[in-house]
Amino acid sequence: MNNADLIQRDLAAIWHPCSQMKDHEWLPMTPIKRGEGVWLEDFDGNRYIDAISSWWVNIFGHANPRINAALREQMESLEHVILSGFTHQAAIELAERLIKLTPAGLNRCFYSDNGSSAVEVALKMSFHYWHNSGQHKKQRFINLSNSYHGETLGALAMGDVALYKETYGALLLEPITVPSPDSFYRDAGESEEAYSRRMFVYMEQTLEQHADQVCAVIVEPLIQCAGNMRMYHPVYLELLREACDRHNVHLIADEVAVGFGRSGTLFACEQANITPDFMCLSKGLTGGYLPLSVTMTTDNIYEAFYDDYDTLKAFLHSHSYTGNALACRAALATLDIFEQDNVIENNRALASYMKQATAHFTDHPHVAEVRQTGMVLAIEMVEDKVTRKPYPWQERRGLTVYRHALKHQVLLRPLGNVTYFMPPYVINTDEIDLITEVAWQGIQLACE
Numbered sequence: 001m002n003n004a005d006l007i008q009r010d011l012a013a014i015w016h017p018c019s020q021m022k023d024h025e026w027l028p029m030t031p032i033k034r035g036e037g038v039w040l041e042d043f044d045g046n047r048y049i050d051a052i053s054s055w056w057v058n059i060f061g062h063a064n065p066r067i068n069a070a071l072r073e074q075m076e077s078l079e080h081v082i083l084s085g086f087t088h089q090a091a092i093e094l095a096e097r098l099i100k101l102t103p104a105g106l107n108r109c110f111y112s113d114n115g116s117s118a119v120e121v122a123l124k125m126s127f128h129y130w131h132n133s134g135q136h137k138k139q140r141f142i143n144l145s146n147s148y149h150g151e152t153l154g155a156l157a158m159g160d161v162a163l164y165k166e167t168y169g170a171l172l173l174e175p176i177t178v179p180s181p182d183s184f185y186r187d188a189g190e191s192e193e194a195y196s197r198r199m200f201v202y203m204e205q206t207l208e209q210h211a212d213q214v215c216a217v218i219v220e221p222l223i224q225c226a227g228n229m230r231m232y233h234p235v236y237l238e239l240l241r242e243a244c245d246r247h248n249v250h251l252i253a254d255e256v257a258v259g260f261g262r263s264g265t266l267f268a269c270e271q272a273n274i275t276p277d278f279m280c281l282s283k284g285l286t287g288g289y290l291p292l293s294v295t296m297t298t299d300n301i302y303e304a305f306y307d308d309y310d311t312l313k314a315f316l317h318s319h320s321y322t323g324n325a326l327a328c329r330a331a332l333a334t335l336d337i338f339e340q341d342n343v344i345e346n347n348r349a350l351a352s353y354m355k356q357a358t359a360h361f362t363d364h365p366h367v368a369e370v371r372q373t374g375m376v377l378a379i380e381m382v383e384d385k386v387t388r389k390p391y392p393w394q395e396r397r398g399l400t401v402y403r404h405a406l407k408h409q410v411l412l413r414p415l416g417n418v419t420y421f422m423p424p425y426v427i428n429t430d431e432i433d434l435i436t437e438v439a440w441q442g443i444q445l446a447c448e
């Protein structure tokens with residue numbers, strides 16, 4: 001078996017995610033045979049560093065021996081069981097440990113199997129909470145511009161990335177969209193904190209005006225990942241928590257991408273010292289092994305649903321694979337690694353190495369900004385460095401970076417004009433040097 005055979009069979013049978021399939025007339029598909037640590041290997045023997053953690057999910061490398069061992073053991077006893085009326089050890093232990101690890105007050109875990117579903121659950125629970133509490137006017141949500149919360153219709157509606165959303169407008173709920181505190185747009189000389197404070201005025205005004213119709217504000221804490229890795233200061237979350245309380249509106253923290261150490265702390269909300277009313281977790285939860293997500297919430301929310309059956313207050317939502325035992329076991333093995341390996345501290349050293357390694361990118365005539373939050377580092381290319389005028393999207397310059405990187409042992413998958421490093425935490429400094437060098441060359445080529 002080689003790459004060519006598999007590509008041919010693939011293109012005859014598979015419809016790939018987030019892809020214009022016609023691109024594959026000239027853009028080669030890469031069939032992967034095996035993975036080990038940060039490395040992927042294709043069927044022709046080429047190797048690639050997975051610098052984007054296979055779409056942000058992998059945190060401790062491919063074929064991680066410890067996660068593998070845990071899964072083998074789980075597989076021998078129980079692969080899956082219905083989670084209504086039944087339960088199992090892995091689901092219980094995982095919920096207990098997540099409750100201990102997440103911000104104080106998140107005492108309930110509702111499982112599902114992907115990030116979008118975790119967001120849908122939070123939206124439905126928030127709405128239903130107000131319904132159960134007799135507040136029937138609360139039917140809307142507030143989101144931030146440039147946000148992303150997934151692809152199912154409810155989650156898609158809460159996002160604000162036109163590329164994914166615009167076509168489906170007629171099908172979607174209409175949130176009230178508040179301008180994002182995205183630091184990219186701060187004035188020259190203005191601190192990120194000052195900018196976040198300044199931008200919060202729009203949120204405050206919106207809450208003042210609409211709180212009686214609003215169930216919740218939904219945000220991606222600190223990094224708008226799909227929105228080109230734009231970042232903002234934690235003070236915004238602090239102000240938002242206080243304002244949501246004051247206006248009697250829930251706060252949904254979508255930590256699907258930033259949870260499990262990505263932001264530099266185990267959860268991004270820690271940096272603002274807040275507890276949201278709902279926290280959505282998925283991507284890193286199983287170390288990138290199996291689909292699993294969880295919507296965590298407070299006793300207060302849980303209790304609004306807890307009543308006699310005929311009051312019809314129950315949350316009658318389920319997915320076939322809710323609380324899958326293999327996925328829960330992979331998550332437990334992932335948490336073990338966090339516990340045993342001093343991960344957050346080691347990541348601090350890796351993050352600071354990435355920062356130094358890419359310091360010279362700021363001098364590039366077509367790089368507007370190099371920004372970083374924890375284990376996410378993003379390099380934004382622009383046509384004009386002074387005005388920050390972006391390259392037109394039709395030119396697809398990021399694709400030049402992608403193709404160059406693939407030829408030189410690195411999987412980078414820019415978002416538009418933004419090249420980013422979001423590697424598994426087991427990357428070493430030599431590998432960071434390699435992805436940095438390849439990204440530099442790729443950006444040079446892309447800006448020609």
Ligand SMILES: *Cc1c(COP(=O)(O)O)cnc(C)c1O
Pocket residue numbers: 114115116117119148149150151220225226254255256257258282283
């Ligand atoms: C990826 C992502 C989602 C959606 O998760 P899926 O598992 O892809 O459905 C939701 N929110 C954020 C912030 C994400 O990055």
